[in-house]
Amino acid sequence: MILSEINLENIRSHSITKIKFSEGINIITGNTGSGKSSILMSVEYALFGKIGEGKDEGKMLLRRNAKDGSVTLKILDGKNEYEVSRGLKRVNEAVRNDDSKNYINKDNTRVDLQNRASDINSYVNRILNIYSENPLKMFETITYIKQDELKNLIFETGQYKQEYIDGLLQLNKYLTVYEKMREIISEIKKEIDIDRKEIELSVDENEIIKTETKINENKTRIEQIKKQEENDNILLENKKIAKKQKDSEVEFERSQKLKFTKISTEIKLKEAEIEKYRAEIAKIQVKIEQDSKKILSFDEKRKDYLDKELKEIEIIVESENEQVKKTYAELYKAEYSYKNTIDEKNKLKEEEKREKLNVLGLEKEKTELETQIANAPDSENKDEIKGRISEVQTIKREIESEKEKAIKSGTCQLCGEKITSEEHIKEEYNKKIKECEEKISKLSKDYENIKLSKNELEKRFETIKLRLSTENEKLSAINDRLIALDEENRKAEYEQVKKRYDEENKKLENLSNQLKKLREESKLLNEHEKIAIEIKNNSKRIEEIEETIKSTSNYLEKLQSEIKDVNFQEDHLKKLEEELKLITDETNTINYRITELKKEKEMRENQLIYDENILKELEIKIKKKMEVTEKLAKKEKLLKLMSNLREDIRNIREYVRLRFINEFRSLFKTRFEELRNESDYSIDIDKNYNVVISAGNEEMDARTLSGGEKTSVAIAYRLALSSLASILGGVSKNELILMDEPTSGLDKEDINALTNAITRINDLKQIIIVTHEDSMKNIADNVIKLKKNGGVSILY
Template sequence: MLLKTLQLKNIRSYTDESVEFPEGSLLLAGDIGCGKSTILLAIDFALFGLSRSELEGTDLLRHGKSFGSVELEFMLDGKNCKIKRTLKRSNSSIVQDSGQLVVDNRPLNGTATELKAKMLEMLGYPMEFLKKNKPVFRYTVYTPQEQMKQILLSPDRLEILRKIFNIDKYGQIKNNSKLFIAELRAMKRELESFSRDLEDKIKTMEDLRFSLNNLHRENYNEKDKLADIDSRLEKKQAEAEGIKSEIENSRNKRKDKEKLEIEISGKINRLGRIEKELVDMQENIAGKENEIQEINKTHKPLKTEDELESLIAAADQDRLKLLHQKAYAENDVTKLSQILEKGFCSVCSQPVNHPESFGENIKKKKHENASLASRISELENNLAALRKEEKAATSYSAAMLRKSKVEKDIEMFSYKNSIIGKEKSDLEKDVQIIRNKIENLESVLFASRHLDESWKAMENEISAIRNEKLSAERRIAKTEQQIEDVEMRLASMEKEMEEKRKSRQKISVISELASWLDDYFLALMDIMERNVMYTIQNQFNEYFQSWFEMLMSDEQLSARIGDKFETIVEQNGYETDYQNLSGGEKTAVALAYRLALNRVMNDIIENMKTKDIIILDEPTDGFSSDQLDRIRYVLEALKLKQTIIVSHEPKIDTFVDNVIRIYKEGHVSKIAR
């Protein structure tokens, strides 16, 4: 991994600033308190987020600001990566918000924990460090200034290093093995208790198998009996079917007889009705013939109805004309009599000059009127005679129509008489045929009169056989249920026996395994732990002495790493306490320890992607001028692609490839450009 750029917004003394990291050695220079170490903390935060007791939000967010962010761009496995984390101030605390990781322009948004897990995966750090406080990064790449000497004096140093080097796994294996041995022994006791009655179970199973054989023989015999019963039942059922068929045939014939009796009764009834109809028909024909004789006595008129209608119409018209003339004549007589009586005309007022002549005229009119009355009377007598003739003609026509109808009735009655006579003859034949059929059926029914008794007897026999079969089936079902129960019990016991046998085998295996773990494996873990610890301690010591000799020119002062990874310092051949050293000597011991730890961890963790970078925070505290000169050799010996040093020592400017100067202006850190 190589760092490229860092963007800080409202982080401690920075408001909005960016830092570019070139390859090679880089010095972050500036006065004490100008904000150099803040850049390193920001890098730590960008990669792994906040960590309780190590790096909290109050350590980073600028006072008076409610929001802050860090964005770090870096190269990893040839891919350009960028990670951004944010801080926000709530009412009671400062928390980290969700962030974003971009790899080759592919963004991944996630929570702080999700991003930390992804970074551990990308950097090749073991995932068990997800919930731990970044020990790998803090001891391989970057250690804050105030923690540089902490591990040398920590009473938990050995445990810390055991965890870092993953040596504590052997202790965990031993603890787990002891728990496992205890569990094995408990399991052995349980298995011994479970398999204690194995021999008794074997004897019980032998008894059950003997009982099972007896039940199978009994079941076989019962099934033979059942087969014989089924054979007898089948034979009787076949006989019963024959009787049933005969009974069914007899019932059908009885139904046929009943139908024929109903049919013959209907035909006999019909014959009675036909005979009555024939008598009625003869009476009707005789009556109709008498009626024709009476009609024939009617006289035929001289004139037809049409002729009489014409004569009546002409006479009636003449009568009307005469009545009209008579009315006029009577009117004239009345008028003339009134004029004669008055002596003048009431219309024209002309006087009557010749009364005699007027009287003659009136007399003449009266004579005409009497003549018209005589003619009218004659015509009315004539009309009465004509109407009488017309009535007689009408009666004759009606008689002729009636005669025609009666003749048709006689013809119809004669036809019906012949039809009914034919039907009577056919019915008489049918009645005789049906009587013959009924007699035949009665003979058959008489012959089968004992079938019902035979059927009842057969039913009783079949019922008895069925009861016998039911008893046999119950006995078979009982024995089969007993067989099933015994077989299930045997299967259950066989399964239990198998488990008990396996338990006996497991007891042997468990005993061997527990003995092997207790006698050999635990001792082997102790040996492996000591060997691994010795190898790491030996390698650590070689690196430590190499770096220490490079930093110190005093041949009277030497240092080495002890069995518990403690530093042992000798001065003039005598061991001396670390606290008795000068400031520069303490720093040299701490830096050598730090560089040796970095090299050992890089060697042990093969897939770690941070082997090309190291960050040293104020590594020269208390160094003499000669020791500062030796830093040049340290940088050359590191042979890393990127080394970042934080120092306020001006002399280091001449040892590095690049320098970034940081200064403060009005409580705000800035990068000199």
């Protein structure tokens, strides 16, 4: 089977393009964006109505701004020629498959297809011999090697490669099932756990037996209680009757007691009352007696007379009092005047004493001055003393300078001897200096004494005489004033008033005493009068009380006769009350018992209901527990089954994978040997699909290979994979390979190696390669050159 022709209408950069393919190697060349890959995409679209696994292939394919377009692919298979066509149309924003343009011709005759798109797909699968779940994926694995795919296959990580290849070989299905089963198993385990816990937590069969026993016990006890209650009720009735009878007896006896107590209390009360009255009478009588004694001397006439006398004396006392006050004022005045005179006299005496002293002093001074004047020296005498003072001062100075010299020279100026001690010098000279000083002082005193002249002294004498006469005059004036004070008269006056005052005072005192006595007497008489009245009142009160006692005694007699009629005995009442108490106590005991029994019955009945419900629940739970146990057994069985199955699946996957790898290894080795004949190293694939190179015992990395060797490995690897996939996918034989830019990313050496390798492939009918590389044209059976002109791809 080969592709013979493709027609493109409004596909990507292609407006209308017709390309013819030949058997063998077809090389499509052209610059970037000239429309090369668009051709291979169109082949895929024609065959499957899709490009890759992506979405929006319509938008990717239909030429921009074009309303519709189409791809028509011709396939030669043996003697038959098939023409597969698919249309595209723009609907609003989207681009859809145009069913009306889809068709298949076989040998120029339209094949009748009912459900177009899917029918076309299954028809194409038949032409291509692909019987897989996902024919497009199978085609991309076996036939269509996309841009960059070769490079990636060799150099990508083991993980990527494994996933990719496992995906191709659909081994990941096992993995998915294996993983899914883990989830299922864990779910089952969870459920088993829940069941086990439920069983564990669920009730024990013994619980039912226990509850049943409890119910039966309660029932028996309730029956007992009912019987006891009946008996007690009969007893209670009897007690009620007995109590009623006893009650009325006690009540009668109590009323008797009440009556008796009431009367006897009243009797006691009345007796006490009489007693109290009697005591009061006795008290009043004592009082009357005492009062009577007090007023034995009471004279009513004397009282009237006394009042008159009292008033008269009061008037006299008042006037005497006034007189005393007046005299007192006079006395005060006379005393004041007499005291003033004494004070004045003392003052003058003091003054006189001072003046006398002054006069004495002045007279002494006067006598002294008289002597001084008589002995007063002349003024020359004075100058002479002054001269002598300065002479002595000069001598003193000389001695002082000699003293200095002597200290310095160490020889005494006075005695001419050697001085042994400084102190000695000082002593000698100081003695002399002191003598000089004493002389100076004496002369200075003399000078002072004679400093006043005779004239001056006489002047002073006159002054003193004048002052003396003035002082004497003052003294005689003081004497005059002393005489004028008249002290004797003042004293006589004072004493006279004083005498009068004392007499008047004494008189007043006597009168006051008399008045006091009369007042006391009057007071006593008043008191006596009051007591006399009180005695009368008290006598009257005694009469009243005696009257009351009489009436109370009558009432008491009446009560005493009444109490005799009441028939009451304390012992009898006590006995009755005790009997009643006994009946009441018994009734209470029965009542208490009945209440307790009722309570117990109620409690037990409630417990019974509760226990019966519990029993029901327990039975349900046990039933459920049994069901769960049964289910659990089933689940455990299922779990075992599943776990075994899961293990089997893993084993199957490993087995299939191993088988694939062995197949893959042999295909790869054959392919590689076709491409290269290497003797210095051998090449293989490990269980993780990695290429392993070994030289002797040494293992090498695929990266150590040369560019050409790498490319050869890559092509052998990819073609082996194609073959393996075709076998697995049920494709009888793959005769076609489409390669998009297998050279991209390869250097010159690699490209040459690739070119050589491709020429050595001899079991494929047709190879279509899209490439930039001009050099590849050399190995082509058919060259298709493309370029873009004004945004449109054209062949040239």
